[in-house]
């Protein structure tokens with residue numbers, strides 16, 4: 212029996228709300244609050260009567276006093292932040308002021324700089340610890356499950372992990388020449404940024420999408436994938452002792468990349484405001500407004516995602532390889548929750564992390580990335596709530 216509050220009502224929040232209700236023994240009371248209240252009301256209408264008492268509210272998550280007032284009114288034990296990365300710090304501030312625990316799925320990004328780093332959120336460690344509150348950072352899939360997989364591999368399979376390759380394959384097809392599977396602004400900022408990988412104690416920078424490899428994914432087939440910088444590399448470099456090399460790859464199709472290059476070349480992916488007919492607009496935000504809303508992709512997206520971590524290391528003095536992965540089906544996710552698999556693979560881990568905080572298994576004062584906590588109950592939760600993991604003891608390596 213506990214009270215939780217979700218902020219946001221997009222694809223990820225939708226899946227998380229569905230999964231909280233499926234786990235209503237833990238989530239007996241849920242407040243869904245977001246900028247557009249009608250989206251929260253729609254979710255409540257779909258989920259009422261299934262065991263969780265749901266309320267809804269309008270909130271501007273950029274506004275700390277407004278957040279504090281709502282949190283104080285509802286008195287949740289935990290706030291699950293599924294709005295955008297821009298709101299992470301205001302929501303953390305509000306949680307501290309109101310004395311409640313915090314969890315998110317993406318690290319803070321300032322609106323005016325396409326740069327994501329944990330330093331802003333790690334700076335809250337002392338304040339959360341001193342207040343006796345828990346903040347869990349990055350409890351989605353990547354970051355999230357990738358960190359839990361790493362902690363699990365280190366706990367059960369290795370004495371030392373020397374290399375981790377994270378492979379994020381979305382083999383889904385929505386039928387549009389160009390659309391993004393989650394918030395276009397966040398997605399395009401991530402993909403157009405310079406790449407970075409970890410080697411021998413430092414990050415090596417690459418040009419955007421400079422490093423390309425191909426890999427054959429179970430139930431998807433062979434796909435081209437590109438090296439990107441991704442936020443879990445920063446926390447895993449700190450938390451996986453002995454790690455020597457880490458890379459993150461994401462698959463992209465030809466059509467996506469050709470459109471993206473063209474949009475980039477004409478300046479549509481820029482976050483520098485421009486003057487348009489007497490009004491300041493940010494080209495990337497305008498682009499977001501004309502692209503298909505990711506929330507509408509669910510019914511049209513077919514195919515599967517396959518996300519994995521490949522580990523290389525040592526056990527009992529022997530070199531060892533090990534891979535953990537999950538396959539999710541877009542149409543199955545849509546039938547169950549009304550959202551496609553990219554939202555599904557994020558919303559389920561958000562619920563699992565939240566349930567572990569509420570049950571006390573992941574409750575300790577301070578700010579934590581998921582790999583710092585016990586992976587076992589989280590792994591069990593994934594098998595129970597629709598993100599079963601598969602072990603591969605003879606993985607193909609990425610050159």
Ligand code: NDP
Nearest residue numbers: 219220221222223246247272294296317351352353354393
């Ligand atoms: P959406 O854009 O679909 O949803 C975001 C929601 O937040 C919307 O409902 C939006 O309101 C609401 N929101 C935005 N700004 C505010 C504000 N100031 N106040 C209140 N509500 C606000 O995004 P997704 O659901 O796809 O993604 C949610 C989060 O999950 C993001 O942070 C994203 O980066 C992260 N993510 C993490 C992944 C992982 O694996 N770790 C993978 C995919 C996403 P409105 O409806 O009015 O627009």
